[in-house]
Amino acid sequence: MRIIQCFVLINMCSLWWAQQPHNDGEWVTKDRDRVAKPGPCNIVVQDGSLTQDEFLERYAYSKPVVIKGASHNQLFKSRTRRSVLLNNYGHMTVRLSSANSYSYAKKDMSFKDYCNHHIHPQQLSALGNETFYLFGDNSHEEWQNLLELYEPPPYSLPHHLPAYSFGLAGPGTGVPFHFHGPGFAETIWGRKRWFMYPPDVEPKFHPNCTTLQWLMEVYPDVKDNPNLYECTLQPGEIVYFPDKWWHATLNIDSSVFISTFLSP
Numbered sequence: 069m070r071i072i073q074c075f076v077l078i079n080m081c082s083l084w085w086a087q088q089p090h091n092d093g094e095w096v097t098k099d100r101d102r103v104a105k106p107g108p109c110n111i112v113v114q115d116g117s118l119t120q121d122e123f124l125e126r127y128a129y130s131k132p133v134v135i136k137g138a139s140h141n142q143l144f145k146s147r148t149r150r151s152v153l154l155n156n157y158g159h160m161t162v163r164l165s166s167a168n169s170y171s172y173a174k175k176d177m178s179f180k181d182y183c184n185h186h187i188h189p190q191q192l193s194a195l196g197n198e199t200f201y202l203f204g205d206n207s208h209e210e211w212q213n214l215l216e217l218y219e220p221p222p223y224s225l226p227h228h229l230p231a232y233s234f235g236l237a238g239p240g241t242g243v244p245f246h247f248h249g250p251g252f253a254e255t256i257w258g259r260k261r262w263f264m265y266p267p268d269v270e271p272k273f274h275p276n277c278t279t280l281q282w283l284m285e286v287y288p289d290v291k292d293n294p295n296l297y298e299c300t301l302q303p304g305e306i307v308y309f310p311d312k313w314w315h316a317t318l319n320i321d322s323s324v325f326i327s328t329f330l331s332p
């Protein structure tokens with residue numbers, strides 16, 4: 069009788085456990101693998117009540133902003149859970165990019181291989197030009213089915229059209245400082261730390277070092293510099309980077325993220 073009760077209890081426990089929302093989309097990050105921590109936020113934070121006119125007036129052409137509560141991506145979020153992505157896209161070949169500032173070298177592998185063997189924590193000793201992960205290169209048309217489900221941030225720039233790019237990477241990965249046209253970025257699963265400088269203030273960094281190396285070696289000297297803007301985005305939060313603002317990123321957890329590039 070005892071044994072049966074025990075079995076019933078174990079069964080109930082595992083049922084309960086399976087139903088809990090673990091809230092990482094199965095992109096598990098072990099505590100000891102979190103090689104970088106979230107940081108402070110000195111970028112203006114707005115909520116979803118920010119109007120398009122206010123966006124244009126206050127931020128679009130002048131400074132970054134973080135927007136909370138403007139994303140409505142439950143569907144996209146559910147489709148980017150690990151098991152769902154693997155089921156739908158495991159067979160596909162993905163193109164990884166090197167994590168340095170300018171020379172994005174490329175490497176191809178199956179999405180399944182990438183998820184199973186390449187989403188590991190960034191090693192502090194690894195250089196950016198020798199680190200490859202999935203971001204910025206999803207020209208493959210099979211991703212379009214997924215990207216169509218993404219609900220973009222509800223703001224726009226006149227005479228600019230959006231293009232989406234999604235990525236997926238392990239804790240401690242990120243792209244070092246670089247700049248390009250304006251756009252938004254949103255974290256879907258996991259947290260991501262952002263660092264920015266205005267266009268006329270070139271940050272101190274080596275283009276082949278990783279953001280993690282920059283964080284350890286340079287950040288302590290510049291963290292109080294008023295030109296350094298930074299924030300850690302939680303899932304569902306959006307950051308806007310204006311035209312030609314320098315930016316570097318750092319994934320705190322195993323993360324799924326998406327950028328909306330705005331081009332004339």
Ligand SMILES: *[C@@H]1O[C@H](CO)[C@@H](O)[C@H](O)[C@H]1NC(C)=O
Binds near residue numbers: 195276
């Ligand atoms: C990566 O960059 C470093 C420093 O710039 C350089 O010494 C090294 O040869 C590069 N590695 C590769 C594989 O190109």
Ligand SMILES: *[C@@H]1O[C@H](CO)[C@@H](O)[C@H](O)[C@H]1NC(C)=O
Binds near residue numbers: 168171197275276
């Ligand atoms: C960075 O790495 C790339 C590719 O590995 C190499 O061609 C380039 O010379 C390196 N840049 C610097 C500044 O070391």
